[in-house]
Amino acid sequence: MSIATGQATRPLIGQVAKRPSILSRVIAHRTDYLYVLPAIIVMLVVIAFPIYYTIELSFFRTPPNLQMRDKIWTGIDNYRTVLSSSVFHEVTIQTIIWTAASTFFAFLLGLGAALSLHREFIGRGVMRALLLIPYVISAVAASYVWKWLYHSDFGVIGAISVQLGFTDEPINFLDNRQTVLASLIVVNIWKEFSFAMVMLMAGLQTVPDQLIRAAQVDGANAWNRFWHVTFPHLKGVSMVTVLLLMVANFNSFIIPFVMTGGGPADASHIWITHIYQLAFGRQQWGIASAYAVILFVVMMALGYFYVKALTRGDEARAG
Amino acid sequence: MTDITLQRTRPVVKKPIDWWRWAGRFFLTFLLIFTVLPMAWMILTSVKSQFAAMQYPPQWWPAEPTLNNYFKLLDPTNRVGADFLRYFWNSFYVSLLTTILGVVVAVPAAYAFSRFRFPGRNFLFFGVLVRNMFPAVVFLMPLFLLMRWLGLVNTHGSLILTYLTFGLPLSIWLLKGFYDNIPIQLEQAARIDGATRFQAFLLIVMPLSTPGIIATSIFSFIGAWNEYVYAYTFLSRDDQMTLPVGIQRFFTEFATDWPGLMAATFMMSVPVVVLFLVLQKYFVRALTEGAVKH
DSSP: OHHHHHHHHHHHHHSSSSSSOHHHHHTHHHHHHHHHHHHHHHHHIIIIHHHHHHHHHHTEEEEETTOOGEEEEETHHHHHHHHOOHHHHHHHHHHHHHHHHHHHHHHHHHHHHHHHHHSOOOTHHHHHHHHHHHHHSSSHHHHHHHHHHTTTTTOOHHHHHHHHTSSSSOGGGGGTTTTTTHHHHHHHHHHHHHHHHHHHHHTTTTSHHHHHHHHHHHHHHHHHHHHIIIIIHHHHHHHHHHHHHHHHHHOOOOOHHHHTTTOSTTTTTOHHHHHHIIIIIIIOOOHHHHHHHHHHHHHHHHHHHHHHHEEETTTTTTT | HHHHHHOOOOOOOOOOOOOOHHHHHHHHHHHHHHHHHHHHHHHHHTOHHHHSOOOOSSSSOOOOOOOOOHHHHHHHHSHHHHHHHHHHHHHHHHHHHHHHHHHHHHHHHHHHHHHHHHHTHHHHHHHHHHHSSSOHHHHHHHHHHHHHHHHHHSSHHHHHHHHHHHHHHHHHHHHHHHHHOOOOHHHHHHHHOOOOOOHHHHHHHHHHHHHHHHHHHHHHHHHHOOHHHHHHHHSSSSGGGGGHHHHHHHHHTTTTTTHHHHHHHHHHHHHHHHHHHHHHHHHHHHBBTTTBBO
């Protein structure tokens, strides 16, 4: 398989009416597959099989001892159980709040940081590195550190708010149904806003400087320069960033799981932690699988936009 | 990140006070405090004694700083230290093996996705991408059963195999971006000079893609080092655990040893932070690769 043939087939398909049969094209490209074969094997074992098996399990009642030979066919009962449970509704709302708030604020902080760091100044590189550290360290470490900061008796956040006179006694952030979700969202934003920052900083470099200067000469103020010149250039990056943040937040597990385990009284559960609890806490694997399939469908919708945003220009490149 | 310096030739315009600039400075200061304070408090707590940490109002600055918590963790003769060092080693070894295996599998695949147009390419590639979308938990239940059938529960093999799944798609995606940027003419020239396809790949493309491979390796190492969900589910034997799971198991027994826990968290973060600081350029490049077309 020479490089030339590999490239030539592509344009031909569009132009020539008589398209070579799939089989002959597969045979013509047979050596190409050798390169992807190891990856495909790994993917089949650990991706295709799990997806298939999750779907299968979602139609069965599973025994608590996990001897799957004894599972009982129940049709769509598991789906009905999930969709009609009131905990599911509550958790869904929490998931939406968690995802939307985390994404929105992480993006906003990231955008502000990227714009502020765009100008050259001494210590800029150090600052970027410092701001990125929370993104690099493990979410488990972040969860423990914040759990300690939020500690109901000796937590530093509680102590500071007492010293500053906001409250009379330390607030019990994580043991309170009203504050727990917001407290976790703060941790999540702390952890990931610098991801948005880095993405947008890279995006800012693609904004032509001449345009900004031209706008400046024309008398546009800083806000107008940002809104009419800079921001339109950032649209593509922003879309990818927001999508990636949304996916990451929707799928996040460690922060709620380690910090509160979904409590108190399910107030900080999101879909993922709830599924985990159903499967590994209560051994209701059938119901958890149905739940996972629902999550799967929702993710497919997001995934469609994700792939579209990510592969922009992929086909245009000759490569 | 080097292009920034090239663009900065803007003439200095004398202006009264640039409020936006000041807003930017205040904002950065705020972000810096927000980012650094938790980490600073972690370090401050880790050099306190148990007694000093459990005070209200807190000791803002440790009155008698002590490194005892660290000595305890690094001392193989006591139980705490022996366990901690074993977890550390387990984490290191699992992450390293995952990284090496992942790169070995991902390099040819990424190269193929970048260079060849074989039938099914798009389908496979989207399959690879979409994998990124799915949370560990969806794969957790069937994989747990699979590992039970394979007899891999409580072994590091189960972790390495599963870490490959979330590492691979990302690695393939990142590496493909790097290969896309290597001019195809170089290979063609080598082919004309009589190299086989594979020789051209091995001798021309591989050396040029070293930065990409480094970037990808950092990513998958950090990913594996920080992984928690699978390790938490697959491992129940104490001597097999990796750090993120290990320190949890370990400190909930003595639920209140916060200074010890903070010292352990610090130690756990050191390798990835050092790796990140040393190879920051590659890390940032890997992070933004694909999303931003330069």
